[in-house]
Amino acid sequence: MDLFIEGDPIADTKAPEGPIEKRWGTRRFEAKLVNPANRRKMTVIVVGTGLAGGSAAATLAEQGYRVKSYCYQDSPRRAHSIAAQGGINAAKNYRNDGDSVHRLFYDTVKGGDFRSRESNVHRLAEVSVNIIDQCVAQGVPFAREYGGLLDTRSFGGAQVQRTFYARGQTGQQLLLGAYQALERQIGLG
Structure with a gap:
């Protein structure tokens, strides 16, 4: 269970009770569906057009929502994600070296x-994996x-090769991919 101070709204994650492996499944089941x-x-209003905001806006638009996306920087290319040069981790277990969701979870929490x-x-x-x-x-x-x-490589001291990369410019390439998807949705209206 996540630790938080009783009554502290900032530290309360609002996560459902139960084992960590089942919390998001429980939350998804309890959430109301939208026809x-x-x-x-x-x-849907999305604030920020970085990697997370741009991808979220594009994905929500693809699903049929009307989306208003706001950038409060002078350029969306000022997003911090552009600095992510090492790569992006995923538990795909391409190298068959024993990687798993639980191992990625543990390494991320420990890191x-x-x-x-x-x-x-x-x-x-x-x-x-889906990302x-x-x-x-x-x-x-x-x-x-x-x-x-x-291709994958070992990165950040991990014992497995789970880092997907695009040379030394992974963050920039991820942003460009998100922006292309967002521009496509803008073009579709």
Whole structure:
């Protein structure tokens, strides 16, 4: 269970009770669904056009929501994500070296000096596989092996090779992929 001071709204993660592995599944089950026919009636506001904001806005628009995206910088290219040069981790286990969602979860929590919200880190580890697939679909030119498969490397002291990279400019390539998807949705209206 996440630790927080009783009554402290900042530290309370609002995570459902239960084992970490099942919290987001419980939350998704308890959330109200939106009928696809009603999505056009709803407007979602996304603040920030960095990697997270740009990807979220593009994905929500693809799902049928009306999206208003705001950038409070002079340029969306000022996003901090552009500095991510090392790569992006995912528990795809391409090298068959024993990687798993649980191992990625543990390495991420440990790498954050045990100060992260465990429920959110576990969910990130769960969806990491899909995030890589989404980035590839958006056109991110990840490094590839000679056979054409995505290449991975060990990064950040991890014992497994789970880092997908695009030379020394992974953050920039991820942003460009997100922006292309966002521009496509802008073009579609």
